Amino acid sequence: MILQKKSFDEYYEPAEDTFFLAGCIQNEKGRAALDIGTGSGLLAQVLSDNFELVVATDISLDALKKAHKTVKNCICCNSADALRCSFDLVVCNLPYLPSDKVADSAVDGLEEGLGIPTGIIKSASSVIQKHGKLVFLTSSLANYNELIRRTESLGFAAKIYAKKKLFFEELVIVECTKL
Ligand SMILES: C[S@@+](CC[C@H](N)C(=O)[O-])C[C@H]1O[C@@H](n2cnc3c(N)ncnc32)[C@H](O)[C@@H]1O
Secondary structure (H helix, E strand, O other), X not given: OOXXXXXXXXXXXXXXXXXXXXXXXXXXXXXXXXXXXXXXXXXXHHHHOOEEEEEEEEOOHHHHHHHOOOOOEEEEOOOOOOOOOOEXXXXXXXXXXXXXXXXXXXXXXXXXXXXXXXXXXXXXXXXXXXXXXXXXXXXXXXXXXXXXXXXXXXXXXXXXEEEEEOOOOEEEEEEXXXX
C-alpha cells in the first residue's frame, strides 16, 4: 500500500495491491460478484468479464462517482449492509493499516489493522452463498493471522492464496470458502 493514495477527487488510485488482487481474481467465473470498497472500480471491471452481475460498494461517494464511469451497479454503503442478494464471489482490497482512528477510510483499519476489516468481513459473510468465495487482500503490517481466525469463526474455510513482498511489507491474499 503506497502512502500517496488519493487524487484530488478523493478515491484510492489503483496501486500495487490493486493489481496483485486483480491478477488473482481475473479467472474467477460465475453468476454474481461483489467488490466491496471498490475505489476506482478496477476490480469490479475485472470481474465484469466473467460474471453476469457485478455490484460495487464503497463508503466513499467520491470513489463511487469515479467507479460509476465504468461500473453499472454502484452502491454507497458500509461493506455489504445495503444488499439483500447472494453472491458467488466477494472480493475486497481491505483498508488494513493499523491506526488509532479512521483518518483516511481508504487505508485505516484500526487496531492491528483488524477493526474495520472484521466489520467488512462480517457484513460480507451475510451475502455469500453456501460454497461461495470471499477473497480479500491484507498485509504483514496487519495481524492477518488473527483476521483469518476471525473469518473462520464466521463459518469460512480460509487459506493464504498468495503473498507478495514489497519493500516495506508483504501483501497477503486470503481465499475463503463459505461452509
Ligand atoms: C485500499 S482501498 C481499495 C480500493 C480499490 N478496491 C482498489 O483495490 O484499488 C479500500 C477502499 O475501501 C473503502 N472502504 C473503507 N471502509 C469501507 C467500508 N466500511 N465499507 C465499504 N467501503 C469501505 C475505501 O473508501 C476505499 O475505496
